Amino acid sequence: MEASAAKASPRDLSLDFLKGISIILVIFFHNLQLNPDSVVDNVFVVWGNVAVPTFFLVSGALFFTRPFCWKRHIRHILHFYLGMAAWKAVYLGIYYFLGVPFPVSKRDILTYLFLFGSVNGVASGHLWFITAMLTVLLAAPLLRLCMEQDKKLAIYIMAICFLFNQLLADLNLVSTTFAKLIGKGAWDLSAFGEINPLSFRHSNYMFYYMLGGFLQKRKTEKTASLKISISMIGIGLLGLVLLKYLQSGTFCWQNIHLASGYYWTSTIMAASGMFLLAHRIPLERFRLLKGFSKTVGTSTLGIFYLHMPLIHLLTPRLFVRFAAYNGWAVNLAESVLIAAISCGIVWIGRKVIDFCFILLYNTACRFRNFR
Secondary structure (H helix, E strand, C coil), X not given: CCCCCCCCCCCCHHHHHHHHHHHHHHHHHHHCCCCCCCHHHHHHHHHHCCHHHHHHHHHHHHHHHCCCCHHHHHHHHHHHHHHHHHHHHHHHHHHHHCCCXXXXXXXXXXXXXXXXXXXXXXXXXXXXXXXXXXXXXXXXXXXXXXXXXXXXXXXXXXXXXHHHHHHHHHHHHHHHHHHHHHCCCCCCHHHHHHHCCCCCCCHHHHHHHHHHHHHHHHHCCCCCCHHHHHHHHHHHHHHHHHHHHHHHCCCCCCCCCCCXXXXXXXXXXHHHHHHXXXXXXXXXXXXXXXXXXXXXXXXXXXXXXXHHHHHHHHCCCCHHHHHHHCCHHHHHHHHHHXXXXXXXXXXXXXXXXXXXXXXXXXHHHHHHHHC
């Protein structure tokens, strides 16, 4: 590994675009003002399962293709952890202001802030994503060493993660479905998870993280055509819709989520197709797509933290007025609105922080000159 980082390379606009699309899907997935009898609405919700794996693909693509620096990586881990704690504190203030009662002790609050706990009435369940990312980031230097020194070992680690997550889930569903057809009891193949050497909770996302590194290196070689990328997305989404049907017996939304949405081979197919397709879109030629990538795509973490309080705030005050028109189009419009408001807050926050830093720096300089 390189001990220090080279000059920062220009941002990959396709990755920012991909992050922007994914955060819209995350908001769509968490809002869900939908028509229960709609097949199209069901497809959109199923598509939302691809968003989180895509974020791990993007993160892995950046980590494995940029020069490595220990100080920067440790700062990155601390940024995620301390940022999570700070935003959890903000959540407490927001929900308290909105009138949510949560009588807790100081110990409970400290557990909530720093030990990945929760507080009744405060919607923070989506922050599992930060926990998963922290887990992967802690393992990332070892994964990079494998990728650089022994690709066969890296592929072996990916194979283990895939075998005991996506493939095992697929095979278990096949076993259950086949057993129903022949009227016999199904074999519970999940028992094989007992011998998983990488059995920690978030090993599934380590696979996506490493896959992102492989795809980022391969996509520059133009090995995947536009047709192949679109076909991968189509096949992946079709597979997820069929999986939802096998689990629930319906192609409509019906307020039923696809179980274990991140743990299917179809999810890998759809996420990988989106990743490769984003590289094929000439974003520089389209001002709207370029602007979307540079605003929404570079503010996804802030949008992620802000979207749940905004949903809690806007649903009873604004979105309820459109309940008669609920469906994928209205839900998508609401998701875009939440993303836009979040972007505005993030932009203002950055300006305020920059101003404070400049003010502190100028004050320190004047004090030093005065002395």
